[in-house]
Amino acid sequence: MTGPDSRVSAALRRRFAGELGARFGSGWGDAFAAVPRHIFVPRFYAQADEGSWRAVSCGDPGYLETVYSNQALTTQLDEQGIPTSSSSEPALMLDMLDALDAREGDTVFELGTGTGYNAALLSHRLGDDSVTSVDVDPVLVEAAVHRLEEAGYRPFVTSGDGARGWPQRAPYSRIIATAALRALPAAFLAQAATGAVIVAPIGYGVLRATVTAPGHATGRFLPTPAHFMPRRTPTVAPAFDALRSVEPTDTKVAAGNVLDRLRFPLSIALAGHNSCSWRDDDGELTAVGLWTQEGSTATAHVSGAVRQIGPRRLWDVVEDLAAVFDGVPLRDEFHVTITPGRQTVSYSVSGGPSWELLGGSTP
Ligand SMILES: C[S@@+](CC[C@H](N)C(=O)[O-])C[C@H]1O[C@@H](n2cnc3c(N)ncnc32)[C@H](O)[C@@H]1O
Structure with missing residues (x-):
C-alpha cells in the first residue's frame, strides 16, 4: 500500500471515523474506519491566497491530519484554477449515505466517481458487485480504478456522462449523485426500480426522493446545506x-x-x-x-x-x-413531486409557491 505510515494513518482514521460516527450515530462508521481516504487523495490543493492553490502531497506536514478531518479536499483544477473534482466533506458524504439508506442486496449507481472514495465506502458496505460509478473525466476514472484496487475494492467504474446513468447494469435500487444537478436526469428515473431511493444535490440542497412508480417520485430536501461542483456542461458568459x-x-x-x-x-x-x-x-x-x-x-x-x-x-x-421569504428558508420545508416530464419543488406553507426544475430530460 502506498502512502505514509499505515499505523499512523490507521490511528488517525479510527479517530476520524469515531468522531463522525459519534456525531451522526450512523451505521457507516465501520466503512469510514476501514477505507483509507489517503489512498484516494494522495494529493490535494489547499487555497493559498485568493485565486492561488498550493499542492499538499502525502508526506507533507499536516497532510494526514487534513485527510482524516472533516474537510472537503480539492483534487483537480482546470487551467484557470477552477476546481473540477474533489473529495467531498466527510460529514456531508455520511449524511448523504445515511439518506440513501443502502443495505445489503441493494444495487447502487453513483454519478461522480471523483477520487473513488465514496465508491469504496459503498463497496465496503454492499460488496463490489452492487456498485456502479461513472465519472465524466476518463483521467479521474483511471486513477480511481487503480486506487480502488490498491485499497482492495473492485466496483464497476467507467467514464461517461453520469446523467445518462448506466443502463447495462440497471435497474438500481439506490442512486446517488455527487455533482450538483439542475433536476433529476430522466435516465435516473428510467433506470431506478420502483421503491428506489435517489439522493442528489440540486442547487444548494440535497434532494432525497423515493421512486413511487416508473417515472414518478416524491421527496424532500435534507436540512443540510450543500455546495457541490456542478455537473460539467458548457458554460455561457454573462452579458x-x-x-x-x-x-x-x-x-x-x-x-x-x-x-x-x-x-x-x-x-x-x-x-x-x-x-x-x-x-x-x-x-x-x-x-x-x-x-x-x-x-x-x-x-x-x-x-x-x-x-x-x-x-x-x-x-x-x-x-x-x-x-x-423574510429570512433564510429551511431546506427540509421544500418537497418535490416528479411525474414523467415534470419536476415540481413546492414550499410547505399552505398555498406556498412552487417552481419547475428544468433540465431533467437533457443529458
Ligand atoms: C465532488 S466530486 C465527486 C466526489 C466523489 N464521489 C469522491 O468520493 O471522490 C464531483 C465529480 O463529479 C464529476 N462529474 C461532473 N459532471 C459529471 C457528469 N456529467 N457525469 C459524471 N460525473 C460528473 C466530476 O468530474 C467530479 O469528479
Missing part, C-alpha cells in the same frame, strides 16, 4: 457589456446580502445560475450580478438601480423570492 445600454429600473430589494440569504431557493428557481459581486476599494459591496445558461443577465446596484437583459428577468425572480 455585462450589453447591459450598459439597458435603461435601469428601481428595486426595493437591497442588493446587500439578498443573494446569500436566498441562496437555496434561488438555486431552485434559477437552476444552474451564476452570480458575482463588485466591491469598491474599501471592500464595500457596490453591485451584484446574475446570469444563466440561456443568456439572461441582471445586475443590481446598491443604489437600487437594476438592469436586466435576455429571455428571463432574473432580478424579478429575486424580488418574487424576497417577497415570500
Whole structure:
C-alpha cells in the first residue's frame, strides 16, 4: 500500500471515523474506519491566497491530519484554477449515505466517481458487485480504478456522462449523485426500480426522493446545506457589456446580502445560475450580478438601480423570492413531486409557491 505510515494513518482514521460516527450515530462508521481516504487523495490543493492553490502531497506536514478531518479536499483544477473534482466533506458524504439508506442486496449507481472514495465506502458496505460509478473525466476514472484496487475494492467504474446513468447494469435500487444537478436526469428515473431511493444535490440542497412508480417520485430536501461542483456542461458568459445600454429600473430589494440569504431557493428557481459581486476599494459591496445558461443577465446596484437583459428577468425572480421569504428558508420545508416530464419543488406553507426544475430530460 502506498502512502505514509499505515499505523499512523490507521490511528488517525479510527479517530476520524469515531468522531463522525459519534456525531451522526450512523451505521457507516465501520466503512469510514476501514477505507483509507489517503489512498484516494494522495494529493490535494489547499487555497493559498485568493485565486492561488498550493499542492499538499502525502508526506507533507499536516497532510494526514487534513485527510482524516472533516474537510472537503480539492483534487483537480482546470487551467484557470477552477476546481473540477474533489473529495467531498466527510460529514456531508455520511449524511448523504445515511439518506440513501443502502443495505445489503441493494444495487447502487453513483454519478461522480471523483477520487473513488465514496465508491469504496459503498463497496465496503454492499460488496463490489452492487456498485456502479461513472465519472465524466476518463483521467479521474483511471486513477480511481487503480486506487480502488490498491485499497482492495473492485466496483464497476467507467467514464461517461453520469446523467445518462448506466443502463447495462440497471435497474438500481439506490442512486446517488455527487455533482450538483439542475433536476433529476430522466435516465435516473428510467433506470431506478420502483421503491428506489435517489439522493442528489440540486442547487444548494440535497434532494432525497423515493421512486413511487416508473417515472414518478416524491421527496424532500435534507436540512443540510450543500455546495457541490456542478455537473460539467458548457458554460455561457454573462452579458455585462450589453447591459450598459439597458435603461435601469428601481428595486426595493437591497442588493446587500439578498443573494446569500436566498441562496437555496434561488438555486431552485434559477437552476444552474451564476452570480458575482463588485466591491469598491474599501471592500464595500457596490453591485451584484446574475446570469444563466440561456443568456439572461441582471445586475443590481446598491443604489437600487437594476438592469436586466435576455429571455428571463432574473432580478424579478429575486424580488418574487424576497417577497415570500423574510429570512433564510429551511431546506427540509421544500418537497418535490416528479411525474414523467415534470419536476415540481413546492414550499410547505399552505398555498406556498412552487417552481419547475428544468433540465431533467437533457443529458
Ligand atoms: C465532488 S466530486 C465527486 C466526489 C466523489 N464521489 C469522491 O468520493 O471522490 C464531483 C465529480 O463529479 C464529476 N462529474 C461532473 N459532471 C459529471 C457528469 N456529467 N457525469 C459524471 N460525473 C460528473 C466530476 O468530474 C467530479 O469528479
